Amino acid sequence: MMPGLKLDRIDLKILAKLQQAGRITNVELADAVGLSxxxxxxxxxxxxxxxxxxxxxxxxxxxxxxxxxxxFTEVTLSEHRRGDFSRFESRIFKLDEIVECHLVSGGYDYLLKFVTRGVSHYQSIIEGMLESDYGIEKYFSYVVIKSPFIKHHFPIQNLFGQNLSGSAGASHD
Amino acid sequence: MMPGLKLDRIDLKILAKLQQAGRITNVELADAVGLSxxxxxxxxxxxxxxxxxxxxxxxxxxxxxxxxxxxFTEVTLSEHRRGDFSRFESRIFKLDEIVECHLVSGGYDYLLKFVTRGVSHYQSIIEGMLESDYGIEKYFSYVVIKSPFIKHHFPIQNLFGQNLSGSAGASHD
DNA sequence: CAAGCCACAGCATTTTATGCCGCGCCTACC
DNA sequence: GGTAGGCGCGGCATAAAATGCTGTGGCTTG
Structure with missing residues (x-):
């Protein structure tokens, strides 16, 4: 188990601030959270x-x-043995154009996010995946027309329900 | 149209470096890209x-x-008039727990990404959305079991197909 | 009640940021 | 073809920031 590290109110303020202003100077950060x-x-x-x-x-x-x-591509694997998942994951990790991989519950196994230069680029990647043995049974693609917003920073504070008084122990890596 | 700004090989190296090391010092960055x-x-x-x-x-x-x-939540709107989309987008933008919103082609309209404290938290948000008039016809939820990887930085270089010799004009905001 | 511990602020030194200046290269105009 | 102008670079000087050290006050523990 890890150190655990107790986070107080100030630590959370630091995390929140750095999350949305990663290049802030230490001096400004210190001022923002009320420390030297x-x-x-x-x-x-x-x-x-x-x-x-x-x-x-x-x-x-x-x-x-x-x-x-x-x-966004939904993927269903043809086999679901132990090892099929990890093999799939480690192989797609090497593909630069796949920037996110999520294992989900529901109608399929994986939700993947691609960033490509266009449909033909995407098509060539998918074909490569099908020809090699990734263990894909079927897939379905959702082309993003536009992304109204992507928040690079969620409000840490809110997710704790304003309860920033105590400490938050940590766990599992 | 914007200034346009011509990006050369060095600019792309700067972008690539900052993308994966946002807090790098200017001195180190300069050294990494071969400038003073x-x-x-x-x-x-x-x-x-x-x-x-x-x-x-x-x-x-x-x-x-x-x-x-x-x-991840798939959402289909009940109406598809001009204004239904923008109204939906601006309303969900205010919900802190929705961190991404994508308009997609395919079987539904929007793909949303939630980060919540748990299923009950999620449930309460969804219920709030249904009770208020967001214009949602139907939705389907995919709970993320685990995320094998999320690359915070895609390789800018690769997406240009190694062609970093010339310049890349810019456009549309 | 006293001793030890922890985290803080303040200070000194090293490192970085940032504006200024002069030089070389490439371009355009004569 | 030669020269004047502009652009972008490196180097330097100054201001700001990072970072390690030290002393102090509050809190915990025996």
């Missing part, structure tokens, strides 16, 4: 170390880089 | 200004913050 820079930086380092913060990234406006096509 | 700090910072500012970079964020490990439930 030193202990603030210490907390950030600890949060990174403990795995609460897994990385930082810039949000790139894909549309300005050219025409891209986002597609 | 001054022109590198100038380029970053310009990319931000021109909207290629829309923001920065930390990636938070939700699982360590407690039990959260991710759910």
């Amino acid at each position: 820079p030193s202990p603030c930086l210490t907390r950030v380092k600890r949060l990174e170390q403990a795995g609460y913060i897994t990385g930082y990234g810039a949000h790139i406006n894909l549309r300005k880089l050219g025409e891209f096509l986002t597609i | 700090p001054s022109p590198c910072l100038t380029r970053v500012k310009r990319l931000e200004q021109a909207g290629y970079i829309t923001g920065y964020g930390a990636h938070i490990n939700l699982r360590k913050l407690g039990e959260f439930l991710t759910i």
Whole structure:
């Protein structure tokens, strides 16, 4: 089990702030959460170390880089033995155009998110997957016409129901 | 139409690097892309200004913050007039737990991504949406069992098919 | 009630950000 | 073909930030 690390109200404020302003300076962050820079930086380092913060990234406006096509694909595997899942997962992980993979309950097994240069690009990837042995029984594609919004930051605070007084123990990795 | 801004090989390297290391220092970034700090910072500012970079964020490990439930929901609207869509979009945008909204072609209208504290939390949100007049005809939920991977950074380079020699004009916002 | 521990603020040093300047290259106009 | 202008670069100087150290106050524990 991991260190566990007790998160107080300030830690959550730090996480919330960094989530929506990842490049904020430590000085500003410290001011925003009501600490001086030193202990603030210490907390950030600890949060990174403990795995609460897994990385930082810039949000790139894909549309300005050219025409891209986002597609959600439902996938059903032909076999459901132990190993079929992990084999499928590790293989599609190598495909750069598949940016998300979710195992879901419901009518199919996986929901995949593709970002491609267009339908023909997508088509060639899918064909490659079908020709090789990914174990796909059937699939269905939903082409994204537009994405009205994608929130890169959900409100951590709200998800705790305003209950930011106590501490939140951690667990499972 | 926007400035347009011509992106060269170096700009794309900057975008790629910032996408996967958003908190990198300008000195390190400059070194990574083969520039000195001054022109590198100038380029970053310009990319931000021109909207290629829309923001920065930390990636938070939700699982360590407690039990959260991710759910993908297919939604079909009961009416498809002009205005029904935008009204739906602007209303669900206000719901913190809905973190993504995609208009898709295929069997239904919208694919939504929820992040909730659990099924009952999800249930209460859905009920609220049905009671108020969101214009939902029917919906179907896919509960995420696990997410084998979510790539916060797709390879910009690859999506251009290695063709990073020339320049890429921009367009539509 | 006293001793130890923890987290904080303040300070000093190193590193980074950022504006300014001069140089070389590429272009366009003469 | 030569020259003037503009653009983008590297280097430098100054301001700001990161980061490690130290002392202090509050809280816990014996």
